Amino acid sequence: MRIIPGLFSLFLVSWCLGGSTLFAADLDFKALSLVPIQEGGRVKPLDTFARESVRFITGREAFEGREAMDTMLDWLTHPDAWEEKEFILVENMDLKDQLGVPKDQKRVTPKFLTHQDNFMLFAKMSFAKQQKKITLDAKEKESLAVYGRLQKFEDLLPGDSLTLIPLPDPQTYKWASIGDLRKAYDTNPGKMPDAAREVLMTFAAILKSYDGKNALEFSAATEKFSGMLAQIGGKEYPEPSKITEEVQFNALKPFRKAWIIHLTAFVVIGLSLLLNAPKLFIPGYFIFITGVLVSVYGFTLRCLIAGRPPVSNMYESLIWVTFGMTFFALVFELIFKNRLFALCGSALAVVGFVLADNVPTILDPSIQPIEPVLRSNFWLTIHVLTITLSYAAFLLSLGIGHVCLWSLWKHGGDKERLQRQTKLLYRVVQVGVVLLAAGTILGGVWANYSWGRFWGWDPKETWALIALLGYVAVLHGKLAGWLRELGFTIGVVSAYLGVLMAWYGVNFILGVGLHSYGFSKGGLPYVIGFVTVEIILMIIVGLKARSIRN
Amino acid sequence: MALPMILILAVFLAAGTIVESRFSTVVAKRFVYGTWWFGGFMVLLAVNLLCSALSRFPWKKYQTGFVVTHLGIIAVLAGSLVTQQMGSDGQIALTEGEEGHVFQEDKPILYYQVADGIIEQIPASFSLLPPNPDRPLIVHLPEDGILMVDQFYLNSQKVVRGRKTEEKEKGFPAVHVNLDSSFVHENQWLFLGHADYGHLDLGPASVFFEKESDWKKRLSGGAKEVSENALAILLAADGSLRYQTRHRGEFTKEEPLEVGKDYSTGWMDMQFKAEERLSEAVPEENFIEQPLPHQKDPEPAIHYEVIQGLAKKDGWMGFQNQTRFSLKDKSFALAYGPRQVQLPFTVHLTKFKLGLDPGTDKPASYASDILYSDPDLGTQVPAAISMNQPLHFKGYTVFQASYQPLPDGKYISVFSVGRDPGIWLKYGGAIVMVLGIIFMFWFKNPAWGKKEQNAT
Numbered sequence A: 001m002r003i004i005p006g007l008f009s010l011f012l013v014s015w016c017l018g019g020s021t022l023f024a025a026d027l028d029f030k031a032l033s034l035v036p037i038q039e040g041g042r043v044k045p046l047d048t049f050a051r052e053s054v055r056f057i058t059g060r061e062a063f064e065g066r067e068a069m070d071t072m073l074d075w076l077t078h079p080d081a082w083e084e085k086e087f088i089l090v091e092n093m094d095l096k097d098q099l100g101v102p103k104d105q106k107r108v109t110p111k112f113l114t115h116q117d118n119f120m121l122f123a124k125m126s127f128a129k130q131q132k133k134i135t136l137d138a139k140e141k142e143s144l145a146v147y148g149r150l151q152k153f154e155d156l157l158p159g160d161s162l163t164l165i166p167l168p169d170p171q172t173y174k175w176a177s178i179g180d181l182r183k184a185y186d187t188n189p190g191k192m193p194d195a196a197r198e199v200l201m202t203f204a205a206i207l208k209s210y211d212g213k214n215a216l217e218f219s220a221a222t223e224k225f226s227g228m229l230a231q232i233g234g235k236e237y238p239e240p241s242k243i244t245e246e247v248q249f250n251a252l253k254p255f256r257k258a259w260i261i262h263l264t265a266f267v268v269i270g271l272s273l274l275l276n277a278p279k280l281f282i283p284g285y286f287i288f289i290t291g292v293l294v295s296v297y298g299f300t301l302r303c304l305i306a307g308r309p310p311v312s313n314m315y316e317s318l319i320w321v322t323f324g325m326t327f328f329a330l331v332f333e334l335i336f337k338n339r340l341f342a343l344c345g346s347a348l349a350v351v352g353f354v355l356a357d358n359v360p361t362i363l364d365p366s367i368q369p370i371e372p373v374l375r376s377n378f379w380l381t382i383h384v385l386t387i388t389l390s391y392a393a394f395l396l397s398l399g400i401g402h403v404c405l406w407s408l409w410k411h412g413g414d415k416e417r418l419q420r421q422t423k424l425l426y427r428v429v430q431v432g433v434v435l436l437a438a439g440t441i442l443g444g445v446w447a448n449y450s451w452g453r454f455w456g457w458d459p460k461e462t463w464a465l466i467a468l469l470g471y472v473a474v475l476h477g478k479l480a481g482w483l484r485e486l487g488f489t490i491g492v493v494s495a496y497l498g499v500l501m502a503w504y505g506v507n508f509i510l511g512v513g514l515h516s517y518g519f520s521k522g523g524l525p526y527v528i529g530f531v532t533v534e535i536i537l538m539i540i541v542g543l544k545a546r547s548i549r550n
Numbered sequence B: 001m002a003l004p005m006i007l008i009l010a011v012f013l014a015a016g017t018i019v020e021s022r023f024s025t026v027v028a029k030r031f032v033y034g035t036w037w038f039g040g041f042m043v044l045l046a047v048n049l050l051c052s053a054l055s056r057f058p059w060k061k062y063q064t065g066f067v068v069t070h071l072g073i074i075a076v077l078a079g080s081l082v083t084q085q086m087g088s089d090g091q092i093a094l095t096e097g098e099e100g101h102v103f104q105e106d107k108p109i110l111y112y113q114v115a116d117g118i119i120e121q122i123p124a125s126f127s128l129l130p131p132n133p134d135r136p137l138i139v140h141l142p143e144d145g146i147l148m149v150d151q152f153y154l155n156s157q158k159v160v161r162g163r164k165t166e167e168k169e170k171g172f173p174a175v176h177v178n179l180d181s182s183f184v185h186e187n188q189w190l191f192l193g194h195a196d197y198g199h200l201d202l203g204p205a206s207v208f209f210e211k212e213s214d215w216k217k218r219l220s221g222g223a224k225e226v227s228e229n230a231l232a233i234l235l236a237a238d239g240s241l242r243y244q245t246r247h248r249g250e251f252t253k254e255e256p257l258e259v260g261k262d263y264s265t266g267w268m269d270m271q272f273k274a275e276e277r278l279s280e281a282v283p284e285e286n287f288i289e290q291p292l293p294h295q296k297d298p299e300p301a302i303h304y305e306v307i308q309g310l311a312k313k314d315g316w317m318g319f320q321n322q323t324r325f326s327l328k329d330k331s332f333a334l335a336y337g338p339r340q341v342q343l344p345f346t347v348h349l350t351k352f353k354l355g356l357d358p359g360t361d362k363p364a365s366y367a368s369d370i371l372y373s374d375p376d377l378g379t380q381v382p383a384a385i386s387m388n389q390p391l392h393f394k395g396y397t398v399f400q401a402s403y404q405p406l407p408d409g410k411y412i413s414v415f416s417v418g419r420d421p422g423i424w425l426k427y428g429g430a431i432v433m434v435l436g437i438i439f440m441f442w443f444k445n446p447a448w449g450k451k452e453q454n455a456t
Helices: A003-018 A048-060 A068-077 A079-083 A093-099 A110-114 A118-131 A138-156 A179-188 A194-211 A215-236 A238-254 A254-274 A276-307 A314-336 A339-358 A375-410 A413-448 A459-479 A485-510 A524-548 B004-020 B025-033 B034-056 B062-085 B211-221 B423-441 B447-455
Strands: A036-040 A042-045 B087-096 B100-115 B120-121 B136-143 B145-153 B156-164 B172-180 B185-191 B200-203 B205-209 B229-235 B242-247 B262-264 B271-289 B301-308 B309-320 B321-327 B330-356 B363-374 B379-386 B391-393 B396-405 B411-419
Touching: A036 A048, A042 A238, A042 A485, A048 A068, A048 A138, A068 A138, A068 A194, A079 A110, A093 A118, A093 A138, A110 A118, A110 A138, A110 B087, A118 A138, A118 A375, A118 B034, A118 B330, A179 A194, A194 B145, A238 A254, A238 A276, A254 A276, A254 A339, A276 A339, A314 A339, A314 A413, A314 A485, A314 B004, A339 A375, A339 A413, A339 B087, A339 B136, A375 A413, A375 A459, A375 A524, A413 A459, A413 B423, A459 B321, A459 B447, A485 A524, A485 B004, A524 B309, B004 B034, B034 B062, B062 B423, B087 B330, B087 B396, B100 B136, B100 B145, B145 B271, B145 B309, B156 B185, B185 B200, B185 B205, B185 B271, B211 B229, B242 B363, B301 B321, B301 B330, B309 B321, B309 B330, B330 B396, B330 B411, B330 B447, B363 B391, B363 B396, B363 B411, B379 B396
Parallel strands: B205 B229
Antiparallel strands: A036 A042, B087 B100, B087 B411, B100 B120, B100 B330, B136 B145, B145 B301, B156 B271, B172 B185, B172 B271, B200 B205, B229 B242, B262 B271, B301 B309, B321 B330, B330 B363, B363 B379, B391 B396, B396 B411
């Protein structure tokens, strides 16, 4: 019997590792996507560069359903046509108003922006303000973002941002760009070294064959191009295996696959509980394990690419916490032999990974170098991982808490069932409390080591403490016998708001303090919506549970 | 008792972070974390923890975790108290090649010195009862002198107005300009030829006030310093005002300028107006009280008055400022700024090194090569300080905090300097506390289930 779920998992794994709708049918972008480019402080495949650029400018990686590399090559070959196309993202409503853009229009044309004198000046003034360290409002910030998108597009056209040629400047270590070569050619073609002229010609051949949709010529040109650059690079050039790894990671999208698998697991496990069919649980559990393994694989690749643990921004911490939560769910499942853990684990994994996969302007998935103060893999690993693992345990407790709420609603009179479930909840919270306490203290030790003080009431520190106090209060209430099943469950679910504030709120709402490397904006209406729904849910369940008890 | 205290503390802290987000770290410290009532609450918390641990004496085995955890927290709180009372924490900024042995603590102080006497200091954070004209802070100086602080603004704004010169006073031609558009509002006095108040810089646009002849010279010299968008208010040889604007690099014709009339700059739909002009004026600095700024440190200011016999001198001083004057042939010096603390050794900054991520201008690492003097040995010891790698010496720790580039290519390196005698108590307490929580997993409270059954 167990062979079937095993085979099924095997099929899933092979789908995850093999299934690649990587490249468009007619033109083969493979050789080009593997060409290294130096950008944003690291060397990455051109594939990553194209995806990041298209995502940055348009807000979507697959703009109009095309591959990012395809879109980028089209920009380079038909700049005039694109000048008139609406593809530059504008999000802020006030700014749209100022620009005279309808509220439901998401994107504008480059031409439109460059003809808005007042906007261009406003963006430059916002930039001057930012340089003077004056706090910008949302409209000013967005004007900078829009200006940045336009700039990114305009830097791309002459090839200034295509820093593909591995001849580092001795001062800045900056690679030369296609734009540099073009300029050199324009000023004095005779003085140019043959190799450089050859690179430029080949690049032109790539664009020409792209334009003519000539698959054979395109493949030949791209391969020649990549070979020439590798030869120039010599020892400077990154290991081909590293570049391949990253292109693989981009194509596989392990965290997108993880949520699809977890969704399947959730449905199967849910059915097994609903139909009271324990046999169905085993395949469900195997699918769940597969989901966890796929995310392990994703993290391994991401760590290898970045050379550090993936906990430096909101996107990375979200996928990490979600993964940590599934890990705890697995472990608790094994210890307590209770199917609720796998159920909650898979359900929350779907929520977490879907969120991470779908809001790139708020949760930026690109891999970036980190702030100097974070460049200590030892501390980053032990402090941030401990803290985020505590968030993971609390996330699981939120899930179990909802199961308890369900039981209170549905089986309010079933005392034995409720006690069993709150006991599980208690255990999960305990694990979270140990990790959060330890992680916060480790943060203090690191802070003492690099900022010179153990504790400074920095908002991030303070909210970690508040979250801890919240859970400690609930545990005290339980131990003292003041909180019974209903009170304890509601307490645990409410205490999660502290975690939400420490994790999301400090970075996205408060936006002050020393932990500024993770600061960003956006998503507040969704979070407020979530909190409101939770509060209403708790009130309804609370009222019903009381009426059952009485 | 424990539960309400935990909840009250959580609410206080949450309020503190909101204050910090709304205003600034300095404000949060002043009104929440640094107050006597917050400290008092912490002491109360420690007493509560101690009582709850002691009240269960003699301790049973299952209570190990509980007792250990609570004692750990008490140790952490005690360590914090030691740090607060005996520790110090500040910053020292050195330019390359500079040597220093004084660091600045984040505590406002008013320093004063009479003639060649010793420099005295009074705390000037005024967090409890800020001085005002009805209740000034009075300090008696030698020989019946009096120093008074009769006004304190936690946040203030320096306003510069043109004041007509008095007799024998040297002044500048001045004009009060008002700029107005849907994006920007500016209102400022410009003084022709003044180093600080001669020119208004708006980033991509700027406003000049110059003699017409100088402006002409500037234009014929290529107008390199003039931004793409500019407004020049010009003083003609006959004493009349004229103006010229520049938009996207194109100059318009010079036109006469009337006081009180609106004109267009040609850029950003910007209107401008010369509200007032004075032929001879000096900038007069004044401070007006401002509401606390949003997400910015406040800029405090004090108003002082020194009385010596019948002579008297008063004035405003912004933070990080000093002033010197003479009254009745006696010199006075006042300085208002952060507390200056002596290090028991000197630090000499040899070189600051900024590492960049390859191909970008994003900093990847900060490091400083320094020499510190060892007073016992009388030698200079070389050391390197970088992020995550501080210098420990004589009980002090020197950390790399930040840096500032200077126009001449040199760097200022900013170090945090601290002494924390309570740190081991805090570390020890923290370890004990975490061990305690882990113990709680093992030793279960046998009364747990019972109480619950009683309750039902």
